[in-house]
Amino acid sequence: xxxxxxxxxxxxxxxxxxxxxxxxxxxxxxxxxxxxxxxxxxxxxxxxxxxxxxxxxxxxxxxxxxxxxxxxxxxxxxxxxxxxxxxxxxxxxxxxxxxxxxxxxxxxxxxxxxxxxxxxxxxxxxxxxxxxxxxxxxxxxxxxxxxxxxxxxxxxxxxxxxxxxxxxxxxxxxxxxxxxxxxxxxxxxxxxxxxxxxxxxxxxxxxxxxx
Amino acid sequence: xxxxxxxxxxxxxxxxxxxxxxxxxxxxxxxxxxxxxxxxxxxxxxxxxxxxxxxxxxxxxxxxxxxxxxxxxxxxxxxxxxxxxxxxxxxxxxxxxxxxxxxxxxxxxxxxxxxxxxxxxxxxxxxxxxxxxxxxxxxxxxxxxxxxxxxxxxxxxxxxxxxxxxxxxxxxxxxxxxxxxxxxxxxxxxxxxxxxxxxxxxxxxxxxxxxxxxxxx
Numbered sequence: 122x123x124x125x126x127x128x129x130x131x132x133x134x135x136x137x138x139x140x141x142x143x144x145x146x147x148x149x150x151x152x153x154x155x156x157x158x159x160x161x162x163x164x165x166x167x168x169x170x171x172x173x174x175x176x177x178x179x180x181x182x183x184x185x186x187x188x189x190x191x192x193x194x195x196x197x198x199x200x201x202x203x204x205x206x207x208x209x210x211x212x213x214x215x216x217x218x219x220x221x222x223x224x225x226x227x228x229x230x231x232x233x234x235x236x237x238x239x240x241x242x243x244x245x246x247x248x249x250x251x252x253x254x255x256x257x258x259x260x261x262x263x264x265x266x267x268x269x270x271x272x273x274x275x276x277x278x279x280x281x282x283x284x285x286x287x288x289x290x291x292x293x294x295x296x297x298x299x300x301x302x303x304x305x306x307x308x309x310x311x312x313x314x315x316x317x318x319x320x321x322x323x324x325x326x327x328x329x330x331x332x
Numbered sequence: 333x334x335x336x337x338x339x340x341x342x343x344x345x346x347x348x349x350x351x352x353x354x355x356x357x358x359x360x361x362x363x364x365x366x367x368x369x370x371x372x373x374x375x376x377x378x379x380x381x382x383x384x385x386x387x388x389x390x391x392x393x394x395x396x397x398x399x400x401x402x403x404x405x406x407x408x409x410x411x412x413x414x415x416x417x418x419x420x421x422x423x424x425x426x427x428x429x430x431x432x433x434x435x436x437x438x439x440x441x442x443x444x445x446x447x448x449x450x451x452x453x454x455x456x457x458x459x460x461x462x463x464x465x466x467x468x469x470x471x472x473x474x475x476x477x478x479x480x481x482x483x484x485x486x487x488x489x490x491x492x493x494x495x496x497x498x499x500x501x502x503x504x505x506x507x508x509x510x511x512x513x514x515x516x517x518x519x520x521x522x523x524x525x526x527x528x529x530x531x532x533x534x535x536x537x538x539x540x541x542x543x544x545x546x547x548x549x
Contacts, residue, residue, distance in 0.1 A: 135434065173354060173356070173357065174357060175353065175354055175358070175359030175360075175361075175362055176362055177354075177362075178349065178352045178353055178362070178364060178368055179354070179437050179441075180352060180368060180371065180433075180434035180435075180437055180438050181365075181368065181434070183434040183436075183437055184433070184434040186433055187431060187432070187433055187434065190431065219505065219507030219509070220507060221505075221509060221511070222509075222513065223425060224424070224428065224437065224440050227428050227433075227436075228433070228437070231433055270484060270507060270509060271478065271483075272484055272485050272508045272509075273507045273509075317355075317356050318354060318355075318356060320354075321356075
């Protein structure tokens with residue numbers, strides 16, 4: 122098996138140790154870091170596809186994300202040394218204020234991070250002003266908001282309204298998610314899209330940024 | 333007001349797996365790998381001691397309950413709140429925080445399933461206790477605020493204003509969220525001609541396509 126095949130096997134099996142070994146070997150063997158990361162990236166995308174197709178259960182996808190993260194942790198110092206920027210974009214993500222549901226948002230953040238986005242996870246019960254301040258501070262391209270209740274999803278609208286008031290709406294793509302979110306709600310509040318799971322959230326994030 | 337504790341719930345691996353599959357996939361459930369089954373078993377062992385099922389319920393005359401369309405055919409309505417406590421939820425969060433994502437999501441699925449099983453068990457205990465009252469009457473399936481066109485905020489306020497949820501350690505936030513999250517509030521209608529399928533019908537027509545409890549693709 123070649124390097125790319127080995128990467129695919131390590132990621133799809135969620136084998137953290139194998140992913141770390143391959144990343145270290147790539148550095149030792151002086152394989153171009155971009156080529157090496159591309160091989161891992163293809164593998165994590167394949168894991169996402171398998172989840173979307175119903176072949177993978179969520180823990181299997183998450184184990185792949187863990188292995189991807191382990192490999193990227195090894196590549197990071199090399200990228201920094203070479204001043205290479207492979208980030209697909211900056212994303213500020215959180216669950217809207219009043220809502221303490223955490224897990225869906227955490228999974229989206231993990232998959233975004235595994236695929237190469239620079240993710241700022243603000244946690245749950247996040248005030249609207251915190252989302253906006255952080256997005257402005259880090260010059261994010263995307264704000265992702267999760268809301269799991271019909272009583273808290275109104276916060277997604279409030280954030281977009283505040284961005285409009287501050288004349289900042291055009292600076293960010295706004296992606297929303299959560300159990301009560303419908304296409305109608307996306308249109309009604311003027312968001313840029315919604316996704317039903319972590320894998321489709323990554324695809325959507327790539328799509329809205331044209332990556 | 334009845335407080336229920338010291339009862340057991342059973343966990344069903346198939347239901348845990350159902351919660352862990354991609355609900356948007358058209359495919360029937362894939363056969364899980366042995367590795368996955370083993371990991372679920374390991375997580376269940378960790379989870380079991382942390383699941384502390386408790387419930388509280390009270391019986392009310394249905395006549396003055398609102399919204400009318402939900403309660404008009406019923407003679408009496410039982411309101412109930414139940415929980416598995418916060419311990420398992422906290423363990424799942426802890427795993428996720430430490431980057432142990434696979435284990436974290438399995439623990440969360442176990443907790444969600446345990447909360448539903450607790451609601452099922454509380455439902456059954458209530459019906460057993462009311463067997464003399466029920467006699468020839470019909471009993472609806474349990475239904476919760478946020479479902480069956482029962483507005484979440486109005487339903488939650490109603491149930492929590494009538495039951496002393498503190499007795500089982502459940503509180504309601506201003507956004508109508510229960511804490512611990514792995515809690516369930518519900519109602520059961522009892523009467524001569526109640527809508528028996530209330531609460532189990534409707535996923536097909538519901539907009540909440542990402543709902544963890546959705547039973548249709």
